[in-house]
Amino acid sequence: MMKDNIDTKVGVDAMETKFNCRDVQVYYADNHAIKDVNVDILDKTVTAFIGPSGCGKSTFLRSLNRMNDTIPICRVEGDILLDGEDINDAKVDPVQLRAKVGMVFQKPNPFPKSIYDNIAYGPRIHGLARNKAELDEIVEKSLRRGAIWDEVKDRLDAPGTGLSGGQQQRLCIARAVATEPEVLLMDEPCSALDPIATAQVEELIDELKANYSVVIVTHSMQQAARVSQKTAFFHLGNLVEYDDTNEIFTNPRDQRTESYITGRIG
Amino acid sequence: MTDATVQGGAPAPRGSIHSIDARTAKRNRAEKRFRTYGKIAIGIGLFFLVVLFASIIRSGAPAFTRTVVDVPFTLTQTQYEEAEGTLFKTKAYSDFFIAALDNQLREQGVEAEFDADTIERLLGKVGSTIREYYRANENQLGEEVSFSLATSSRVDGYLTGRVTRESMTDSRFLMAADLDLVDRLVEGEIITSEFNWPFITGADSGVDNPGGAGIGASVVGSFFMMLVVLFLSLPIGVAASIYLEEFAVQNRFTDLIEVNISNLAAVPSIVFGILGLAVFIQFMHLPQSAPLVGGLVLTLMTLPTIIISTRASLKAVPPSIREAALGIGASKMQTVFHHVLPLAMPGILTGTIIGLAQALGETAPLLLIGMVGFVARGYPDGFLQGFVEPNSAMPAQIYTWAARADVAFYDKAWGGIIILLIFLMIMNIVAVVLRRRFERRW
Ligand SMILES: Nc1ncnc2c1ncn2[C@@H]1O[C@H](COP(=O)(O)OP(=O)(O)O)[C@@H](O)[C@H]1O
Ligand SMILES: [Mg+2]
Numbered sequence: 001m002m003k004d005n006i007d008t009k010v011g012v013d014a015m016e017t018k019f020n021c022r023d024v025q026v027y028y029a030d031n032h033a034i035k036d037v038n039v040d041i042l043d044k045t046v047t048a049f050i051g052p053s054g055c056g057k058s059t060f061l062r063s064l065n066r067m068n069d070t071i072p073i074c075r076v077e078g079d080i081l082l083d084g085e086d087i088n089d090a091k092v093d094p095v096q097l098r099a100k101v102g103m104v105f106q107k108p109n110p111f112p113k114s115i116y117d118n119i120a121y122g123p124r125i126h127g128l129a130r131n132k133a134e135l136d137e138i139v140e141k142s143l144r145r146g147a148i149w150d151e152v153k154d155r156l157d158a159p160g161t162g163l164s165g166g167q168q169q170r171l172c173i174a175r176a177v178a179t180e181p182e183v184l185l186m187d188e189p190c191s192a193l194d195p196i197a198t199a200q201v202e203e204l205i206d207e208l209k210a211n212y213s214v215v216i217v218t219h220s221m222q223q224a225a226r227v228s229q230k231t232a233f234f235h236l237g238n239l240v241e242y243d244d245t246n247e248i249f250t251n252p253r254d255q256r257t258e259s260y261i262t263g264r265i266g
Numbered sequence: 267m268t269d270a271t272v273q274g275g276a277p278a279p280r281g282s283i284h285s286i287d288a289r290t291a292k293r294n295r296a297e298k299r300f301r302t303y304g305k306i307a308i309g310i311g312l313f314f315l316v317v318l319f320a321s322i323i324r325s326g327a328p329a330f331t332r333t334v335v336d337v338p339f340t341l342t343q344t345q346y347e348e349a350e351g352t353l354f355k356t357k358a359y360s361d362f363f364i365a366a367l368d369n370q371l372r373e374q375g376v377e378a379e380f381d382a383d384t385i386e387r388l389l390g391k392v393g394s395t396i397r398e399y400y401r402a403n404e405n406q407l408g409e410e411v412s413f414s415l416a417t418s419s420r421v422d423g424y425l426t427g428r429v430t431r432e433s434m435t436d437s438r439f440l441m442a443a444d445l446d447l448v449d450r451l452v453e454g455e456i457i458t459s460e461f462n463w464p465f466i467t468g469a470d471s472g473v474d475n476p477g478g479a480g481i482g483a484s485v486v487g488s489f490f491m492m493l494v495v496l497f498l499s500l501p502i503g504v505a506a507s508i509y510l511e512e513f514a515v516q517n518r519f520t521d522l523i524e525v526n527i528s529n530l531a532a533v534p535s536i537v538f539g540i541l542g543l544a545v546f547i548q549f550m551h552l553p554q555s556a557p558l559v560g561g562l563v564l565t566l567m568t569l570p571t572i573i574i575s576t577r578a579s580l581k582a583v584p585p586s587i588r589e590a591a592l593g594i595g596a597s598k599m600q601t602v603f604h605h606v607l608p609l610a611m612p613g614i615l616t617g618t619i620i621g622l623a624q625a626l627g628e629t630a631p632l633l634l635i636g637m638v639g640f641v642a643r644g645y646p647d648g649f650l651q652g653f654v655e656p657n658s659a660m661p662a663q664i665y666t667w668a669a670r671a672d673v674a675f676y677d678k679a680w681g682g683i684i685i686l687l688i689f690l691m692i693m694n695i696v697a698v699v700l701r702r703r704f705e706r707r708w
Contacts, residue, residue, distance in 0.1 A: 070592060072516055099595030109586035111605060121604070122594040172590070179594050 018043045018183055018213040019064060024078035026059050026068065033059045035237045037078075041183075041230075046209045048224035048245065049217045051234035052260065057217045058106075060234070061185050064215065065101035066094040082183075099126055102181035106188040108168035110160035110175070115152050118160040118171055119143060122179035138178055146174025147204045166197025173204060184208060186216040190223065202227050221261055225249050233257045322683055329681020332462040332477065333422050334414040335389060335451060339366045339396075343407050346400060356393030360385065363392050363413075367456070374454035380447045387440050388447065389415045390475065416464075417457065419476045419674035421448055425459065439672075465681060470641045470663060476674035479667065481682050483642040487557050487657030488626060488689075490646075494561020494653070495568055495625050500618050502565075503572030510573075511580040512602050531570035538567045539631030547635060555636040555656035563635060564625040571624065575617025579610040612701040619697035623690050629661040638662040639669075660686045 019041040026034035034056045041047050041064075049057040059068070066087060068074040080087050087097055099122075110118050119139045122128075129135035139156070143149040148170040152163070160171050169189055176184060186205070190198040205227050208214055218224050224231050225245060232242040233254070241248060241257045252258040281287060286294070341362060349358035360382055367385075371378050385392055392415060400407060420440045423429035431442055451457040468480020514520045542563035546552045552559050583606045591601040607614075632638050637658055646652040658666065664682040667675040 065593070067589070067593065070588070095595055095597045097595075098593060102595075103589075103593035105586065105589060105593065107586055109584075109590040111587065111590060112609065121591075121596075125596055125600055125604075175590075176594060 016043045017041070018082065020079070020081035020084070022079040022081075024060070024063065024076065024080060026056070026063055026077075027075045028059075028071070029073040033237050034063070037239045039232060039239055039242055041213060041215060043182075043213045044209055044211070045230055046205060046214045046216060046228040047230040047232065048228035049215065049232050049234060050219075050221065050224050050260070051240075053219075055234040056237045057234050058187050061187055061215060061217055062103075064183070064185055065098050065103055066092075067098075067103065069094055099179055100181055101183040101185060102176035102179060104169070104173050104176050104184065104186040104189050106191055108165060108172050108192060110163070110168050110171050112159060112161050114157045115143075115160045115163075115171065116156040118175050119178045122175060126179055128178075128180065142174040142178035143171075145177050145204070145207070146170045147200050148174060164197075166193045166200065169193055169197065169201060170204065173201065177208070181212070183213045183215065186214065188217050188219060191219060198223070221249070233260060235260070322680060322687070325677070326680035326682075326684040328422060328426055328428065328677045329465055329684075330462050331422070331426070331459050332465070333417045333425055333457055333459050335367075335417060335457050336412055336414050337363070337367050337370050337456060338410050338412050339363065340410045341396075341400060341407055346404075346407050349397070356391065356397055357382075358393070359396040360391075360393030363396060370456060371450065371454050374456070376450050376454040378447055378450035380444075384441075384444050384447055387438075387444055388417055388421055390418065390477070414460075416477045417448075419677060421457075422477070422677075423674070424448060425452075425457075439674075465678070466685070469644050470658065470666070472641055472643075473670055473672065476670075476672055476678060479675065479678050481660065481663055481678075481685055483645055484658040484660050484663035484682075485685065485689075486645055486652065487560075487637070487642065487662075488659040490557035490652045490657070491561040491564060491659055492622060492626060494558060495564045495622060496618075498561070498565040499568045499572050499621065503569050503618070503621075504576055504614060506569075507573045507576035507580060508602060508607070511577050512606065513598065527570050527573050531574055534630070535567050535628050536630040536634065538563050539634035541566065542631060543634045553654050553656065555640045555658075556654045557637075557657055557659070558653040559635050560632055560637050560659060561653075563631045564628060567628065567631065568621040568625045571621040572614075572618050575620070576610070576614045579613025579617065580606060582613065583609045608704075612704040615700045615704065616697050619693050619700070623693045626689060626693070627661055627686065629665050632659055632662045633665075639666050641666075660689070 017040045019039070021037055021039045021041075024034055024037040025032065037060060049061060051057055059074075062068045063076045063080065064087075066076075068076055076088060082097070082101065086092070111121065113121075116139055119142050120129075120135055123135060123138050129138055140149065140153075143152060148167055151167060152158075152171075160168065163171060169192065173184075173186075173189070190201050193201065202223065205214055205216065209229075216224075216227065228245045230242070231245040231248040233240045233248065233252075233256070235256050241252060241254045243253075248257060249261060252261060339362075345362060349355055349362070352358045364380075364382060364385060368378075392413075395415065396413065399411075399413070418439065420429055420434075424434075424445055425448070429440075431445055434440065434442060436442055448457065464478065465480045467482040468478065469483035470480070471478035510520065510523065542559060546559045546562055547554055552562075587605050587609065588601055591605045592598075596604065629638065636656075640656055640658050640662070642656070642658040642663070646655040646657065660682060664679050664686065667682060668679040
């Protein structure tokens with residue numbers, strides 16, 4: 001692969017790759033929202049997607065677990081391989097895919113059920129626990145990994161919707177973790193959170209990368225710099241630059257990347 | 267505060283907040299006006315509601331009381347045999363009754379003149395009532411029994427003040443002279459007023475006996491119809507809505523279905539009646555006047571209402587809940603049944619109960635399948651027969667009474683309306699309670 005062809009063939013890396021994306025195009029009806037994106041997302045790494053609003057970060061993220069299937073006018077083309085298997089293959093059941101590729105949304109969206117049931121729902125429908133004791137164990141483990149156990153352990157029966165915004169988001173992360181996914185997609189998980197809750201979630205993301213491949217969309221350059229090892233910069237549907245986070249922030253190769261991280265576009 | 271003071275984009279000084287400026291005053295006035303309009307509108311609404319209820323209750327109340335003439339009566343074995351031996355048997359019994367009444371009046375020290383015709387106008391065919399009683403209960407011969415004989419509804423009217431000597435004209439139903447006897451009976455405390463249970467529990471009586479008409483049988487008819495409507499329209503309506511809202515792909519065909527459902531909701535109910543007549547009775551040969559057919563017709567009518575309200579409540583469930591469930595690998599169906607449906611439940615139940623309430627009060631389609639004008643003379647023999655035996659329904663019964671020539675049925679119609687309204691209110695209260703119980707915030 002030619003290193004200088006940065007517009008379309010950026011950052012292709014062969015080692016411990018989780019997602020191989022080749023020539024991915026996403027259309028909303030006639031709107032070409034993602035254009036020729038090629039990227040390799042690594043395992044046990046935090047990858048940040050940055051870029052101005054409307055550049056297609058969420059769209060691309062959602063095509064990684066086929067959440068775009070739920071939008072009737074949305075069409076995805078190109079190859080997205082997860083561990084070498086095409087996720088858009090006719091044989092793939094998106095439900096099974098989503099158990100493997102979990103997602104945390106921008107707005108905290110706990111179920112209007114108890115905290116316990118919020119976490120237990122995934123393991124229940126995927127049959128991860130054989131009995132109540134095992135389920136209790138999964139719930140506790142997930143809430144600990146969501147860094148929220150200490151705050152809620154005395155009120156597991158309380159509704160998840162009664163928590164504060166930051167707690168709700170950590171609950172949602174714990175819920176996503178509970179189904180034991182291999183990849184965790186996070187779409188601006190901190191945009192509704194205060195600085196303290198943001199710090200907690202960032203710490204959590206840092207811990208999660210030991211076991212997961214984490215992809216995080218963020219509007220905050222500082223956040224991308226703090227939590228990620230790899231950064232992808234999107235602009236108007238193109239993946240402009242994809243490299244080590246350090247490299248992107250200290251030595252951007254593309255003019256547009258530089259403008260964005262120095263605050264001139266965005 | 268003029269434009270001249272604005273220089274270089276600096277904001278104009280806004281003045282003291284202790285004095286209200288013209289703009290604010292204007293806005294406050296507008297708001298006050300709007301509130302007044304609102305209060306007037308609500309006031310008008312409440313006024314009409316009160317007038318409506320007052321007139322319904324005033325007109326309907328007489329249906330709930332009845333006056334009875336209660337005379338201790340004894341018939342010996344010899345009298346019985348003697349009466350059975352005569353040519354006009356009921357006449358003989360009637361004479362016995364007149365004698366007993368005469369006796370009773372004299373005992374109370376009241377003087378009265380009356381004949382058999384007066385008695386018939388006041389109390390109906392007393393002779394045959396008594397004869398039937400003794401033929402069925404021969405063991406009561408020689409014992410003292412009491413017949414609580416209901417007076418004709420005109421006597422009720424006289425006693426409640428609806429009919430006065432001045433307002434009435436002599437007819438074969440009641441003569442002014444008969445009222446003298448009524449006064450005497452009141453004086454002798456032989457005539458009394460009591461709660462009209464037979465109106466609640468009884469069946470329709472036929473055109474010649476307004477006093478004996480009851481709404482009970484048609485309440486049962488309505489109940490069976492509502493069972494049919496509930497058990498057909500709720501599952502069909504909810505399943506159709508879930509499919510259309512959550513699963514169906516959006517294309518021309520589903521658009522067409524959607525438009526047609528809205529159209530169906532606007533179709534006049536009598537059209538469903540014609541459809542029911544053609545399909546269920548003439549084509550499928552289901553029994554006429556049966557609650558089953560009424561229920562089927564009303565199901566057709568209720569379905570669009572239920573589908574529209576169910577789809578609205580499904581739509582109102584925030585998409586973030588669906589995304590949350592799909593995002594952790596729940597299937598579409600799990601997402602709908604575990605998360606979306608419970609949240610939509612209050613709306614669905616409210617819509618269903620409103621649909622049922624509409625169906626309960628619907629008269630027009632029942633005209634065409636023979637439930638209006640049908641005289642339900644008794645209750646069905648059993649639960650299953652309740653669906654197929656001819657019966658009437660509450661609104662149909664009310665319509666039937668209101669359409670009868672004898673004005674005495676008017677009370678009954680109003681009374682029936684009260685019963686119908688009580689049922690409707692109960693249903694609405696149930697709807698509110700259910701909605702409160704199921705309501706959850708997210
Ligand atoms: N559900 C949708 N339907 C139609 N167009 C959409 C939808 N979601 C996003 N888009 C379009 O796709 C483009 C990229 O949007 P998005 O991925 O949300 O951007 P970002 O997350 O980077 O802000 C935008 O032009 C947006 O208008
Ligand atoms: Mg976005």
